[in-house]
Amino acid sequence: MQNENAILTVPGLLNIFYRGRKIIGILTLLGLAAGVAYGVIVKPLYRATGQIRPGVVSYNPDGFPNREWALEDVVNWFDSFLYWEDFKTVEGFEGMKKAPVIDASFIPSLNFVAGGNVITLTNLAQNRAVALATLDEAIDAFNRQAMADSMGSSLHLTLRRGRATMKKLRRDIELVDAQAERVNLEILQRERDLTLIELEKQELELDLKAREADNVWIKEAVISSRAAVNTAQGRMVEAEKVLAIAVGLEQSASTAPGGAAMGNDPVAEVLRQTATREQAGRVGELLLTVNELTMFISEQSVHADSLEARVVANELEIGRIRLQQDIQIESKKADVAQKIRDLNISLEKDLPHARDVLKTELETERVKVELISPLERVGTISVTDKAVRPRKARAAAILTILAFFGSLFVVLVWEYMRNNRAAIMAARHVNDS
Numbered sequence: 001m002q003n004e005n006a007i008l009t010v011p012g013l014l015n016i017f018y019r020g021r022k023i024i025g026i027l028t029l030l031g032l033a034a035g036v037a038y039g040v041i042v043k044p045l046y047r048a049t050g051q052i053r054p055g056v057v058s059y060n061p062d063g064f065p066n067r068e069w070a071l072e073d074v075v076n077w078f079d080s081f082l083y084w085e086d087f088k089t090v091e092g093f094e095g096m097k098k099a100p101v102i103d104a105s106f107i108p109s110l111n112f113v114a115g116g117n118v119i120t121l122t123n124l125a126q127n128r129a130v131a132l133a134t135l136d137e138a139i140d141a142f143n144r145q146a147m148a149d150s151m152g153s154s155l156h157l158t159l160r161r162g163r164a165t166m167k168k169l170r171r172d173i174e175l176v177d178a179q180a181e182r183v184n185l186e187i188l189q190r191e192r193d194l195t196l197i198e199l200e201k202q203e204l205e206l207d208l209k210a211r212e213a214d215n216v217w218i219k220e221a222v223i224s225s226r227a228a229v230n231t232a233q234g235r236m237v238e239a240e241k242v243l244a245i246a247v248g249l250e251q252s253a254s255t256a257p258g259g260a261a262m263g264n265d266p267v268a269e270v271l272r273q274t275a276t277r278e279q280a281g282r283v284g285e286l287l288l289t290v291n292e293l294t295m296f297i298s299e300q301s302v303h304a305d306s307l308e309a310r311v312v313a314n315e316l317e318i319g320r321i322r323l324q325q326d327i328q329i330e331s332k333k334a335d336v337a338q339k340i341r342d343l344n345i346s347l348e349k350d351l352p353h354a355r356d357v358l359k360t361e362l363e364t365e366r367v368k369v370e371l372i373s374p375l376e377r378v379g380t381i382s383v384t385d386k387a388v389r390p391r392k393a394r395a396a397a398i399l400t401i402l403a404f405f406g407s408l409f410v411v412l413v414w415e416y417m418r419n420n421r422a423a424i425m426a427a428r429h430v431n432d433s
Helices: 003-008 012-021 021-040 071-079 128-148 151-255 259-263 266-371 392-421 421-432
Strands: 048-052 102-106 118-123 376-382
Touching: 012 021, 012 392, 021 392, 048 071, 048 128, 071 102, 071 128, 102 128, 118 128, 128 151, 128 376, 128 421, 151 266, 392 421
Parallel strands: none
Antiparallel strands: 048 118, 048 376, 102 118
16 A cells, blocks of 8 residues: 555656656657658648639529539539549549549538538649649539530530620621721712812813803903994994985975976976986985994894893803802712711721620620539639648657657556566466466
8 A cells, every 4th residue: 555655646656757767768769750750751742722612504584693503412523533534534643543532521501691602622642733633633524524414404505505695796796897897988988079079069160161251252242243333323323414415415406496497498307307316316325224224233232232131141140050059069068078977986986886895795705604614613722832741740749749658658557567566466376266
């Protein structure tokens, strides 16, 4: 009882440990050596971590994504090593004898609580690149198998519909570009129309110049007619004077005093009558000439007046045509200029806006198509820079501590057996008998 009480006291324990210090030291050093050897022998492992979630396989009429895969199904797929069949044909993994272990887990969440829709994948590998490639290839393997599965029918339909929409949008963009080219050509045509309008104006100016030249000729004819009238009027004045003299002479001859005496002389009467007839003939000729001059003057005056009226009418017509021409030309030029401005607005604003809208729709559709996938990656896969296993210092410390406490236990057991050997042997003999 004294030995037992001595053992149970702290000084007694310390005494025992002191006597067994060699055992304690040797076992502790062995534990440390085992920890160091573990750190040297065991190859380092790097951890790759990535997050995924069920991907978008279709879109509802409002454009919101539909995700059909259940989280449990995805986790079971990884836990069942279903990716191994694909790994056997992937370059870099052909020499593997067994499937790499990929841990898939998610945190179940309550309704309306975020966090449970993401699955975390982890893999340990002796090489950082291998750890990263393992998760990459596993995700790709799931997508390949899911794409070939009948469940992917809605996914395939969504992809085909999206690609057809993208093709149509690309054609629409090409049509907008073609429309821009046509607008440029139409602008050039409208600019040529402006040139034609200027040429048309020049053509009308030539017609007006012809009319003005005709007026010049008519004015010259008027001047000529007026000059002829003036000349005829002068001659008529002279003729009237001669006619007046001739008429006066005839009247004086017919009333002369010797007319009665001559009446008794037949010869004288004959001579008088002859002279009278000749004088009357001259008077008649003069009267005819005066009448002809009067008619000529009247005709030439009327002709000159008509020509002047024609000149006035031509000038009024030229003014009217020029005014009408200016109105029409300016109206045509304004219409063409307005059309050119409209085309430029269409070219600079409408068509670029339509093209930007189509490009935005195309980019939206492209993003939707790119999001179509059985599994969607959340962020990027990360790999630790340092090995996560083995932790050499921790392993050495743990093994050293375990060896130390184990050595204490061994010393206590050894001391107990040494102090109670007689009782132990006696009990053994009793049991043997």
